[in-house]
Structures are given as C-alpha cells and as structure tokens.
Amino acid sequence: xxxxxxxxxxxxxxxxxxxxxxxxxxxxxxxxxxxxxxxxxxxxxxxxxxxxxxxxxxxxxxxxxxxxxxxxxxxxxxxxxxxxxxxxxxxxxxxxxxxxxxxxxxxxxxxxxx
Numbered sequence: 001x002x003x004x005x006x007x008x009x010x011x012x013x014x015x016x017x018x019x020x021x022x023x024x025x026x027x028x029x030x031x032x033x034x035x036x037x038x039x040x041x042x043x044x045x046x047x048x049x050x051x052x053x054x055x056x057x058x059x060x061x062x063x064x065x066x067x068x069x070x071x072x073x074x075x076x077x078x079x080x081x082x083x084x085x086x087x088x089x090x091x092x093x094x095x096x097x098x099x100x101x102x103x104x105x106x107x108x109x110x111x112x113x114x
Contacts, residue, residue: 002030002045004070004082013043013070013082034070041070043084071097 015036069085
C-alpha cells in the first residue's frame with residue numbers, strides 16, 4: 001500500500017520532483033511525480049505490469065499511469081499531513097480522504113455508507 005505520510009517524510013511529495021518508491025519486502029516499485037498548486041494537488045503514478053500471453057516467448061511489459069488528487073491538511077505544530085483524495089466509485093467523485101491506497105489499482109474508496 002502507498003502511505004501518503006510516508007511518501008511525504010521521504011521527501012517524495014515535493015512539487016515537480018520525480019521519484020520512486022520501492023517496497024522493502026518485495027521487488028515492486030512505482031514512479032511518482034507531484035504537482036502542488038493552488039487549484040489542487042496531484043500525485044502522478046507510473047509503473048509497469050507484466051503481460052502474459054500464450055504466444056509470448058519472453059516477458060513483455062505494459063506502461064500504466066494514474067493520477068491521484070492529494071489533500072494537504074495543516075498539522076498542529078507545523079508542516080502538513082497528506083491524504084489521497086478518492087475519486088469515488090467509477091469516477092462519481094465521492095472525494096473521501098484516505099492516507100493509504102493500493103498501488104496498481106484505481107484509488108476507489110468504495111460506496112459511501114450512510
């Protein structure tokens with residue numbers, strides 16, 4: 001899972017700075033670039049996934065990209081906490097705020113419970 005606060009502490013949420021996050025217990029990594037702006041903060045994610053077909057002799061890879069809205073909230077003693085802003089189920093825009101999200105899947109926070 002991606003953790004917005006961990007990315008911030010590692011310096012990966014500075015505007016315009018490209019970076020990578022590598023999970024310590026696996027071979028997986030993901031590229032990222034952040035845009036911090038008055039109109040809304042965005043985290044651009046990019047990674048590769050293997051494509052397997054019956055006819056392929058070697059491993060082929062597909063580029064995948066996603067953009068996730070970010071929200072900055074001021075902390076009591078300075079600085080900011082970062083959150084991913086969920087786009088909602090199939091893009092309906094629920095806008096739920098979460099600190100962790102699954103890589104490799106759309107940031108779908110699921111249906112809103114009443």
